[in-house]
Amino acid sequence: MTSTTLEYALEADGLVQHFARPGREPLHVLDGLDLRVREGEFAAVLGPSGSGKSTLLNILAGLDRPGSGAVRVGGSGSVAYMPQKDLLFPWRTVEDNAILGLEVAGVKKKAAREQVAPLFEEFGLAGFEHSYPAQLSGGMRQRAALLRTVAMNRPVLLLDEPFGALDALTRTQLHLWLAETRQRHGWTIVLVTHDIREAVILADSVHVLSPRPARVTHRLEIDLPLPRTADTFALPEFARLERELLVALGTLG
């Protein structure tokens, strides 16, 4: 296990996954899926609902073992995972939710709180540190869940449709916010989504999945200029990429 010589921050080779179904043949979900993500790259994995995106992230996060294939993570070998459901703990305040990862890593509560304190401003949650999740709006909950993921201080972030449950307006706001924030931090991100606009506005590369059983059918470099802003949506290049992905997904002829 030599991690220093790794060229990629995250590398998945030939992932295969089946799920047993009682009384029927197993459900074939992943079919030899390859994924390579460079250090500091924002990779979007684009696929229709039910294609196996969450299955893939569960494997990348080390929560499930693939039927076959391998995952390698560079650096310290650790990732921060944000599940599809926000899974904020209702009995913890926003602040105590945010320090969960640090606490698990053995950081004392007080030190952990000091460490995450500057993030609240940045995530638009200043003043809500001591609120319970039940007191937040949907968009705030998503940001809180993202904050918790980021606060773990891991080099690679795995995000499972982080904005899936939001209205279009809030979602676009959060896209622009994440585009700006992640550029500042230089995070390596794997984001799973079925939203083409989300993939194009945020990502450096888009990996298109086939319907189940999933493999990567297209890999598209998004060479839109950085920083991505509201103006990016108006670029002809943006429309071209969007259309190209629609074709790749098989939605257009």
Added chain:
Amino acid sequence: MSGSRSTSISPRAGKVLRAAWPPLLLAAVLVVGWQLLAQDGIKNPQVLPSPTRVVSAGWDQRSTIWSEALPTLRETELGFALSFALSWLIAGAMDFSATVRRAVYPLLVTSQTVPVVALAPMFVVVFGFTLLPKVLLVALATFFPLTASLAEGFATADGEASRLLRSMGAGRWREFWTVRVPGALPFFFTGLRVSITYAIGGAIFAEYAGAERGLGLYLNQMQQVFRLDLVFATVIVVAALSVALFAATYLLERWLTPWRRFERSARTQGANAA
């Protein structure tokens, strides 16, 4: 909010009032009926003392009743502490090990089918007129609802929250404390409310079977000298103490699960908006 109710009481107090008046009214009707029956019907306090007689007799004997109540409360407290500790231990062990769960659960249920009536005299024979048989009986009477509700609370913990925690590198122990314990608290309080109503009754039952002090013994003695008025007065005291303990569980719950208030208020707000 124009056109809404024009009460000066806070909504909470209003809610309490609305919840309280039907049982209060019913109780008042029953007490009046009892008074009329005792006073004009039966006319024999050794068969049925009237409420006024019960209250005045109880008031006369208040210091005796109170001094007998203290040992009973002490037994309740110790017995309940024992059953509290046992329930967390056993429910926790059941959560950590499926084998323990399979082994213990049938025994737990069986322990509930043992009639306390039969056990109380037996405990006295074995342990004498000491504190121990009372404490054990209180524990036995209360610990099943506590353990069962706690075990269920642990078991219904959100599996995905546990997975998230494991993805952060948490072990089983931390997962237990971070996800299962807080998630089980609402269940625990439900069990607590059920079991706390058995607690004082269990202590009194044990004293009834043999004791040197306590409300159970006092009840027994008053019955033997045909002081039914004092028997009733003691029963009322016991009921009042049980209700007070019951109410205390709500205070404790509010204090220990502060986040639930917001979940509730979020729901009421939704209901009001509709």
